[in-house]
Amino acid sequence: MFKDESGRLVNVPSVETLRKAMKERTCKGRNTSDKAQSPLKSLMDQIGETVRGRLADARLSPSEDDARKFILREFARIGKPPSENAIAEAMNLPTIESANQLVEKLHKADILTKEGDEIISAYPFSARATRHRVIFKDGHEVYALCATDAMGIHFMLREDIAVRSRCPECESEMKIELKDGEVISCVPEGVVEFVSSREQCGCTAKTFCPFMNFFCSEAHLEKWQDKNPVYGKGEMYRLHQVLEHGKYIFGDFLK
Numbered sequence: 088m089f090k091d092e093s094g095r096l097v098n099v100p101s102v103e104t105l106r107k108a109m110k111e112r113t114c115k116g117r118n119t120s121d122k123a124q125s126p127l128k129s130l131m132d133q134i135g136e137t138v139r140g141r142l143a144d145a146r147l148s149p150s151e152d153d154a155r156k157f158i159l160r161e162f163a164r165i166g167k168p169p170s171e172n173a174i175a176e177a178m179n180l181p182t183i184e185s186a187n188q189l190v191e192k193l194h195k196a197d198i199l200t201k202e203g204d205e206i207i208s209a210y211p212f213s214a215r216a217t218r219h220r221v222i223f224k225d226g227h228e229v230y231a232l233c234a235t236d237a238m239g240i241h242f243m244l245r246e247d248i249a250v251r252s253r254c255p256e257c258e259s260e261m262k263i264e265l266k267d268g269e270v271i272s273c274v275p276e277g278v279v280e281f282v283s284s285r286e287q288c289g290c291t292a293k294t295f296c297p298f299m300n301f302f303c304s305e306a307h308l309e310k311w312q313d314k315n316p317v318y319g320k321g322e323m324y325r326l327h328q329v330l331e332h333g334k335y336i337f338g339d340f341l342k
């Protein structure tokens with residue numbers, strides 16, 4: 088729950104509240120281990136607000152937002168981003184150049200990332216291989232940028248999915264099945280998520296997502312933390328919490 092401008096408790100923070108939160112975190116180069124920054128919010132709440140606030144701040148026109156949604160739906164449908172040709176055609180744009188400009192605007196707003204002319208990610212999807220695969224009912228797959236994103240895809244698309252993710256400590260694969268907003272199976276049972284507090288700022292796809300992973304057990308997370316002191320500070324979440332975070336960040340991403 089969040090407080091709106093008049094102090095009422097609401098389910099979703101207003102754009103104003105998010106803007107204020109974003110302003111309070113003008114965070115060039117600051118580390119979230121700086122407790123004075125936001126002592127009450129969990130690391131994941133802060134990240135969620137950043138992702139959602141970014142969308143609010145981008146102030147996309149209705150047609151630009153339609154293009155954003157088209158890119159996400161295509162990413163899910165074919166497992167990779169649509170070509171600029173396909174974007175131009177779907178959006179009734181006169182030229183490929185106008186599709187390029189549109190994609191560039193989404194890139195500048197950090198809604199997607201590009202390398203050269205190529206879209207390489209659009210939250211929550213990645214065109215490049217990551218630790219997190221999302222498998223749809225018909226068997227086709229897409230990579231998610233991070234553990235929370237993988238769970239969020241379930242809420243964004245409202246489709247049953249299976250998440251397969253590799254533990255950074257032992258490289259074994261975990262399998263989490265999601266249906267109707269719940270985790271219906273998880274193998275092995277003790278899976279946890281760890282979010283490293285290093286580098287919250289800048290582009291989330293580049294700075295954060297490599298540090299938001301599932302571990303097959305708390306014991307393996309601890310082992311990994313011992314070996315990786317630089318990234319080992321952060322917060323651990325149980326699956327039901329990851330589910331809530333995924334829902335909060337991506338639940339209305341396509342609405």
Ligand SMILES: [Zn+2]
Pocket residue numbers: 254255256257258259302303304307
């Ligand atoms: Zn492991």
